[in-house]
Amino acid sequence: MEDPLSSGGWRFAQCFGDKGDIEDITEADIISTVEFDSTGNYLATGDKGGRVVLFERNEQKKGCEYKFYTEFQSHEPEFDYLKSLEIEEKINKIKWCKRQNQAHFLLSTNDKTIKLWKVFEKSLRVVSESNHHSGQHPKPPPQAMNQLQLPGMSVQDNIIAAVPRKVYANAHAYHIHSISVNSDQETYISADDLRINLWNLNISDQSFNIVDIKPVNMEELTEVITATEFHPVHCNLFMYSSSKSNIKLADMRESALCDQHAKCFEEEEDPSTRSFFSEIISSISDVKFSHDGRYILSRDYLSLKIWDVNMESKPLKTIPIHDHLRGKLCDLYENDCIFDKFECLWGGDDKHVLTGSYHNYFRIYDSDSLNDVVLQADKSAFKARKIGGPLPGNKMGMKNGPRSSPFKDQMASEALDFNKKILHASWHPRENTIAIAATNNLFLYSAA
Numbered sequence: 360m361e362d363p364l365s366s367g368g369w370r371f372a373q374c375f376g377d378k379g380d381i382e383d384i385t386e387a388d389i390i391s392t393v394e395f396d397s398t399g400n401y402l403a404t405g406d407k408g409g410r411v412v413l414f415e416r417n418e419q420k421k422g423c424e425y426k427f428y429t430e431f432q433s434h435e436p437e438f439d440y441l442k443s444l445e446i447e448e449k450i451n452k453i454k455w456c457k458r459q460n461q462a463h464f465l466l467s468t469n470d471k472t473i474k475l476w477k478v479f480e481k482s483l484r485v486v487s488e489s490n491h492h493s494g495q496h497p498k499p500p501p502q503a504m505n506q507l508q509l510p511g512m513s514v515q516d517n518i519i520a521a522v523p524r525k526v527y528a529n530a531h532a533y534h535i536h537s538i539s540v541n542s543d544q545e546t547y548i549s550a551d552d553l554r555i556n557l558w559n560l561n562i563s564d565q566s567f568n569i570v571d572i573k574p575v576n577m578e579e580l581t582e583v584i585t586a587t588e589f590h591p592v593h594c595n596l597f598m599y600s601s602s603k604s605n606i607k608l609a610d611m612r613e614s615a616l617c618d619q620h621a622k623c624f625e626e627e628e629d630p631s632t633r634s635f636f637s638e639i640i641s642s643i644s645d646v647k648f649s650h651d652g653r654y655i656l657s658r659d660y661l662s663l664k665i666w667d668v669n670m671e672s673k674p675l676k677t678i679p680i681h682d683h684l685r686g687k688l689c690d691l692y693e694n695d696c697i698f699d700k701f702e703c704l705w706g707g708d709d710k711h712v713l714t715g716s717y718h719n720y721f722r723i724y725d726s727d728s729l730n731d732v733v734l735q736a737d738k739s740a741f742k743a744r745k746i747g748g749p750l751p752g753n754k755m756g757m758k759n760g761p762r763s764s765p766f767k768d769q770m771a772s773e774a775l776d777f778n779k780k781i782l783h784a785s786w787h788p789r790e791n792t793i794a795i796a797a798t799n800n801l802f803l804y805s806a807a
């Protein structure tokens with residue numbers, strides 16, 4: 360029986376955001392991160408204007424549909440007077456903490472400051488009865504002490520409030536690009552280009568530096584940290600990727616400073632394919648553990664790689680994403696697109712992987728057969744409820760190479776819009792529903 364996810368069983372479900380032309384988009388409205396919570400009942404987006412928007416599952420609908428829940432300003436633009444630098448309000452990452460009570464807790468970060476937000480429902484009460492008013496009519500003033508009464512209160516409205524419970528600041532000299540909450544729900548890590556810090560969620564004025572790759576002389580700098588994530592099961596393990604195309608797994612039980620990694624996942628480069636762009640395109644932009652912690656998914660500019668945690672020498676699978684762009688690397692270097700950081704993610708079943716591309720295309724792969732589905736998060740989805748389609752049999756190792764498809768021809772055409780790109784996405788933890796950030800729109804797709 361064919362897997363519906365690998366045969367184009369995906370349908371456009373919903374879209375939030377302004378449906379105007381890309382030329383009319385305000386920079387502040389561009390979505391910079393998207394994240395489902397651990398239940399999948401809530402979805403958060405952050406944008407370049409420093410806002411966080413939350414969506415709640417609409418239980419009255421049969422399918423997986425969401426409705427607006429609340430919005431709040433998480434970060435404001437700041438100015439670092441010591442370094443004469445403007446600090447953007449752009450939200451780089453949002454991570455949910457597991458829900459312990461009626462309130463939601465989530466971490467959001469810009470380049471310098473991480474905040475822990477508490478989002479909860481609160482009833483607004485107003486005075487409905489007093490010594491001068493019965494609630495309906497004015498009352499004569501009380502003449503004696505025993506006629507005095509306490510004001511009566513009644514609920515006027517229920518609102519959703521967002522309060523910053525903790526602000527974790529002044530711990531990073533460089534821009535924060537990753538945060539990850541530990542499975543113990545007590546600690547989290549934050550990473551910039553050269554350092555990773557470990558925080559206790561309850562302590563905002565101190566953090567512990569667990570990785571520091573900053574050389575004594577900055578002229579000797581050869582690599583930077585690009586992404587980091589805690590292991591989903593073991594609270595002592597985390598990994599971080601680097602611009603030198605390797606992933607290091609660190610164990611906090613071994614030593615306080617985790618500069619000496621426990622494992623290093625790295626594939627030897629083929630000298631025959633080396634070029635001026637090799638270092639740039641081999642830099643890893645994102646890494647994710649599978650939900651069971653057994654596998655690692657990594658994304659570089661041209662490909663996705665699936666690694667087994669027990670095998671460091673080479674990936675189990677390498678999935679080409681941007682082979683059609685190999686001849687355009689000069690142009691992509693000129694327009695800075697070669698530095699785009701595409702995210703990658705596992706499906707809730709750990710059997711599918713997803714990553715984005717240009718022209719608002721994104722691809723979902725079956726991690727076993729490598730069959731893939733190609734979808735486009737585009738305005739045409741407003742007109743047609745069903746978009747995209749399967750790529751026929753893109754299997755590795757076929758005698759005559761992968762079979763062609765109309766999408767491949769379209770991707771290789773000169774008409775690709777490099778301003779439209781799918782960098783950020785999130786996969787529902789328990790269902791086949793995905794949220795895709797396409798410039799200033801949030802698209803939702805579902806599969807049966």
